[in-house]
Amino acid sequence: MRFEDVSLRYGAGPEILRHVSFHLEPGSFHFMAGPSGAGKSSLLKLMYLAQRPSHGGIQMFGRDVAHLSRGDTALMRRRIGVVFQDFRLLDHLSALENVALPLRISGQRTDKVRKHVAELLAWVGLADHLHALPPTLSGGQQQRVAIARAVVARPNLLLADEPTGNVDDRIAVRLLYLFEELNKLGTTIVIATHNETLVSRFSHPVLRLSGGEIRLSRHDPAAGRPTKGSAA
Amino acid sequence: MLRVRSDLPLDRDPSGRFLPWLVAVMVYLAALALICAVAANKIVERWDQGLSGQMTVQVPFSESPGDKSAEEILAVLRSTAGILEAEILGADEVARLLEPWLGSGAAYQDLPMPILIAVRVDPAAPPDMSTLRRRLTQIAPGTVLDDHQSWLGKLLDVARSVQLVAILVVGLVGASAVTMVIFATRMGLSVHGRVIELLHLIGAQDSYVARQFQAHALRLALRGGVLGLLLAVLTVVVVANLLGRGDVLGIPELTPLSIEWSLLPLLPLVVAVIAMITARLTVLRTLGRMP
Numbered sequence: 001m002r003f004e005d006v007s008l009r010y011g012a013g014p015e016i017l018r019h020v021s022f023h024l025e026p027g028s029f030h031f032m033a034g035p036s037g038a039g040k041s042s043l044l045k046l047m048y049l050a051q052r053p054s055h056g057g058i059q060m061f062g063r064d065v066a067h068l069s070r071g072d073t074a075l076m077r078r079r080i081g082v083v084f085q086d087f088r089l090l091d092h093l094s095a096l097e098n099v100a101l102p103l104r105i106s107g108q109r110t111d112k113v114r115k116h117v118a119e120l121l122a123w124v125g126l127a128d129h130l131h132a133l134p135p136t137l138s139g140g141q142q143q144r145v146a147i148a149r150a151v152v153a154r155p156n157l158l159l160a161d162e163p164t165g166n167v168d169d170r171i172a173v174r175l176l177y178l179f180e181e182l183n184k185l186g187t188t189i190v191i192a193t194h195n196e197t198l199v200s201r202f203s204h205p206v207l208r209l210s211g212g213e214i215r216l217s218r219h220d221p222a223a224g225r226p227t228k229g230s231a232a
Numbered sequence: 233m234l235r236v237r238s239d240l241p242l243d244r245d246p247s248g249r250f251l252p253w254l255v256a257v258m259v260y261l262a263a264l265a266l267i268c269a270v271a272a273n274k275i276v277e278r279w280d281q282g283l284s285g286q287m288t289v290q291v292p293f294s295e296s297p298g299d300k301s302a303e304e305i306l307a308v309l310r311s312t313a314g315i316l317e318a319e320i321l322g323a324d325e326v327a328r329l330l331e332p333w334l335g336s337g338a339a340y341q342d343l344p345m346p347i348l349i350a351v352r353v354d355p356a357a358p359p360d361m362s363t364l365r366r367r368l369t370q371i372a373p374g375t376v377l378d379d380h381q382s383w384l385g386k387l388l389d390v391a392r393s394v395q396l397v398a399i400l401v402v403g404l405v406g407a408s409a410v411t412m413v414i415f416a417t418r419m420g421l422s423v424h425g426r427v428i429e430l431l432h433l434i435g436a437q438d439s440y441v442a443r444q445f446q447a448h449a450l451r452l453a454l455r456g457g458v459l460g461l462l463l464a465v466l467t468v469v470v471v472a473n474l475l476g477r478g479d480v481l482g483i484p485e486l487t488p489l490s491i492e493w494s495l496l497p498l499l500p501l502v503v504a505v506i507a508m509i510t511a512r513l514t515v516l517r518t519l520g521r522m523p
Contacts, residue, residue: 050433052523070520071437078435088430092241101239105436149434 001047001157001188006056008042016042018212019056024190026156029183031199032192034209040161040192041085043209047159047190048082049073061156078106081155081187083163087146089134095121095145096130102153120148124178140167147175157188164198172198239431240424240441242448247416251449254412255456255507256463259500262405263464266496269398272391280384287351289318292374293344301372302347308367309351314359317352353379406506413449413507417514420445432522442515446508453507457500465496 001024008017016039024030034040045051046058049065058065060076068076081102089098096117103113121130124144134142147163158179164172176191176198183189190207193199199206205218242248289309291302302320309318321329326348353359361379368375421428428441 048433050523074432074435074437076435077433080435082433088426090239090427090430092244093239101431102434104239105431105434105440 001061002059003046004057004059006046006053006058008039008046008051009054015054015212017046017053017214020212020214021056022207022214022216024188026188027183027186029180029189029202029204030191030207031202031204032190032207032209033194033196033199035194038209039212040209043207043214044082044159044161044190044192047157048080049077078102078153079156081150081153081158083143083147083150083158083160085161085165087134087142089142089145089149091134094131094133095126095137095148098134098145099148099152101149106153117148117152120152121145124148124175140171143167144171144175147178151178151182151187154185155187158182158190160189160191162193163191164193164195169198173201176202238444238448240420240427240444240448242420242424242444245416245420245423247419248448248452251412251416251452252456252459255409255453255500255503256460258405258408259457259460259503260464260467261460262402262503263461263496263499264467265398265401266499267464267468269395272394276384276388276391279387285316285353285355286380287353288378288380289349289351289368290376290378291347291349291372293346294372295344302349304371305368305375306349308371309349309364312359312364314354314357315351316354317350319350321348321350406503409453409503409506410510413453413510414514417445417449417511418518420448421515421518428519429522432519438516438519441519442512445515446512449511450504450508453504454500457503461496461500 003020003022006017006020007015009015020043032040032043042051046053049060052066061079063072063076065073065076090101093101096114099121100110100113100117103117104110118127118130121127124147126141126144126148129137129141132141134145137145143163143165144167147160150158150160160179163179164175167175172195179189179191180202205216208215208217289305291305294301306318306320309315326345329348361377365375365377368377431441
């Protein structure tokens, strides 16, 4: 993923992101941190192609997203798993059906993926809630369903917006280990969080957003303090 | 276990409740309009066939007792090429024709009645009517040669008007169906905006979402259309029975095996397909505005 001089503003409003440039290598793991209103969600929206930049260029998987056809954009989105901050589960579908949704959309026969989906839900600790509807699940359980849905299609890129916001520290760490496992399998991971304690427990680089600008810092878990680095 | 539910819970939408009824009313009106148009056409056809090759010559009443003009005219008619048969109507037949106006047992013999000659013409090679008319009026001025075309023409005009109105009704029904489906689909898109956005963001093609809306519209319109058609058929049957004689509406020709009846079931199908295509285009156009 390569962002080059990307700026974003909504309508005639102020610039949310200003001249952001960075490059994420395939298979990398990054946190994205910054105070509220720094532009984390907007940057994530650009990453999962929900938004087009007002200025600059974005390359994903070696292709300029500005020149993608509508069909190709949809296909590219299938390579990106997203954990939304508000989960965005479909209340009328069971946990199993919610998780299977990306597979259905990509045309896979659901009877063949059922076992895989059930295993994944068991992996996130929801083996007993396969047929539960989201409104009957707790916030933490819903979040795990959302995570399972994001990873079920084995995406090349996983974007997570505050994926540990509704779980206690023990489950948060466990979920991050889950992301690390995925990362080891080759998935590029970007996790937006404002939980500095959690960030400090891992040694992954941090994309820090502040005032619409970005810089890369590397964490030293031993020191528990970020060190500055290049964003490009 | 999986895929028992649609991604979009469209069945719970308000449109699911009102759309079938509105479609039913529209198909009902369209079906009645079409039945009326077909019936009008049938009446004209029947009259046309019944009168085809028939002609009437009306020789005016003559006060002179030895007048032979009717016989002369008959002789001319019989000798004219293209005329197969010509007969002076007898007193009984004339009485039967006059009965609806004068009542039975009327003393029509005392009236100055014209002499009527029934003529059968060869439809393949009819005589030249204007020449024949001229010859007959030379023998007896005031003789009327009626080939019924003027009356049939007026009947045809009425039938055409009925057909035009029917086409107009069907057109209006089609336009209303399209408008309703657009409205219902937009409402569905609005109600399920967040779900659609999610599907969009996790890689659903626009056609994937459109398929769900079009299948929903097809189901609802088909349900309503079949209901409307059944009600229309029921109405026609009841009206025909109330009138006691279906031929007043030209209904005898609309037997269950006739082509018109077999085409009627296409009406709800056509409306359903229109609804499906409209829903699809509406969804694709709306989703096309998403990034």
